[in-house]
Amino acid sequence: MEFVVLSNARVKRPVTLPGGITLVPCFQTELESANSRISELTLEMMHRGCFVYDGWLPVDDWQADTVCEAISTIDSALAVLVLRTSAWFSWEPKYSPIVRGGMCYDLEQQDVVQMNQLANSVNEMNEKDSRALLSSIGWLSHSVRASEAPARFLFAFLSIEALATHIEGTSGEVSAFGRLRCEKLNGQQRKERRQECIRNIMDQLLDANPEKAVEQAYSQCVVGLGQRLQAHLTHVFGGETHPIELLFKRRVDGKTLYDLRHEIAHGKMDALSQAQREAVFRRARDLERIARRYIFEVLGNVVGCGLESGEGQTLLSVTPRLREGIVSNESMYKGPIDMAEVYSSMYMDSIRGSS
Numbered sequence: 577m578e579f580v581v582l583s584n585a586r587v588k589r590p591v592t593l594p595g596g597i598t599l600v601p602c603f604q605t606e607l608e609s610a611n612s613r614i615s616e617l618t619l620e621m622m623h624r625g626c627f628v629y630d631g632w633l634p635v636d637d638w639q640a641d642t643v644c645e646a647i648s649t650i651d652s653a654l655a656v657l658v659l660r661t662s663a664w665f666s667w668e669p670k671y672s673p674i675v676r677g678g679m680c681y682d683l684e685q686q687d688v689v690q691m692n693q694l695a696n697s698v699n700e701m702n703e704k705d706s707r708a709l710l711s712s713i714g715w716l717s718h719s720v721r722a723s724e725a726p727a728r729f730l731f732a733f734l735s736i737e738a739l740a741t742h743i744e745g746t747s748g749e750v751s752a753f754g755r756l757r758c759e760k761l762n763g764q765q766r767k768e769r770r771q772e773c774i775r776n777i778m779d780q781l782l783d784a785n786p787e788k789a790v791e792q793a794y795s796q797c798v799v800g801l802g803q804r805l806q807a808h809l810t811h812v813f814g815g816e817t818h819p820i821e822l823l824f825k826r827r828v829d830g831k832t833l834y835d836l837r838h839e840i841a842h843g844k845m846d847a848l849s850q851a852q853r854e855a856v857f858r859r860a861r862d863l864e865r866i867a868r869r870y871i872f873e874v875l876g877n878v879v880g881c882g883l884e885s886g887e888g889q890t891l892l893s894v895t896p897r898l899r900e901g902i903v904s905n906e907s908m909y910k911g912p913i914d915m916a917e918v919y920s921s922m923y924m925d926s927i928r929g930s931s
Contacts, residue, residue, distance in 0.1 A: 577633045577634075577643075577646050577650075578630075578632045579632070579633075579650065579667050579668060580628065580629070580630065580631065580667060580668055580669075580670050581599055581628070581629040581630075581631045581654070581665060582626055582628060582665070582666050582667070583626070583627055583629065583663055583664060583665045584625045584626055584663055584664055585657070585661065585663035585664075587599060587601060587627075587629070588601065588605040588606075589601070589605060593653040593654075594649075594652075594653050594656075595633065595649040595652070595653050596633060596634055597631060597633045597649065597650060597653050598631065598632050599629045599630070600629060600630040600631070601627065601629055602627075602629060603617060603618040604618045607619070630670075631650075631667065633646055633649065633650060644850060644851065647850045648848055648849070650667060651848040651850070652848050654667060655847070655848060694875055697879045698710065701752045702750065702751070702752070704751075705751055705753060708738065708739055708742035709739060709871075709874070709875075711739075712738050712739035712867075712871060713735070713871060715731050715732070715734040715867075716731070716732060716735040716864065716867050716868065716871065718731045719731035719732040719860070719863075719864055719867070724853070725853040725854070725857035725860060726840050726845060726853065728856075728857065728860045728864075729836065729837070729840060729856050729857075729859065729860040729863060730840055730841065732860060732863040732864045732866075732867045733833075735870075736805070736809075736866065736867050739870070739874065740804075740805055740808045740870075743756050743757060743808065744757055744759065744804060744808050753874065753878065756811065756877055757811075758804075758807045759807075770797050770798065773793070773797035777789055777792050777793045777796065802824070805834075806820065806823070809823070809870065812873050812874065813870075813873060819870070822866060823863075823866060828855075829855065833859060833862065833863055833866075836856065836859060840856070
């Protein structure tokens, strides 16, 4: 299995990692001539803090289980290097079938006009409300740009949770989101009610059964995040039940979207399992749609007009991405120097934020 590795770590000689993985630098380990192309590329990698490596791993057969095991071996071998330094590593197969292009979305003039109107409405809110809304939109933006499935999933969930928490818990008395509160008590009133509930239960049960007193005080007086979020979203979406069903009731492989959020956030997901990452990635799209719809529902309520949260028309590019055009062909691939040429120019702009 041949693959390309990108990293901010500079390894000056070919190395063999656990599992029989070989990495070969695609740059000059010692600059020899400032006039050669490979020297220019090496300097560019140093400047960007991103180095290109040619990698391969012997695979005995190409059965699905064997390939999955090989992928897991690569993930594990590269992941353990973070224990030595703060270096990051990413990789992808060197040869990909030319079967798909990139995706793009058509934005019409009316979409731009609508976004400008919404921006003006946000600017008219008080600072706390506008910051909470923009933060929610920012998390959604991070989600659609993230390449790692768990990050994409959690960012989309944060987009919902951050705004919901502000509306229900931290927005002031004079808030544009006041009508969207599921509970009309302010933060201080909720705190006082919770404390009174706890005191009553403790007075009744603490001496006789301390363990039962604590259990009942928590279950009856402290409402969990999931319950608060579900109540809030049910209120915001009104009679529309589909988002609530997707988040809290519909199970795929035994898990709701909220269950999956809990597993990722609390470290119960195997970070090196390709199968689990793919499963999370598939469900992240549903979560992103719900987050987008939720934000539009909130905005529509505040602005006072109906808003559409459609993603626009999806277009498949007719031109395959460059990395999908690198095939096992002597005329295309001429070894590590050629890889340095192709991959450095292809990735440098897209990974500036990684280093």
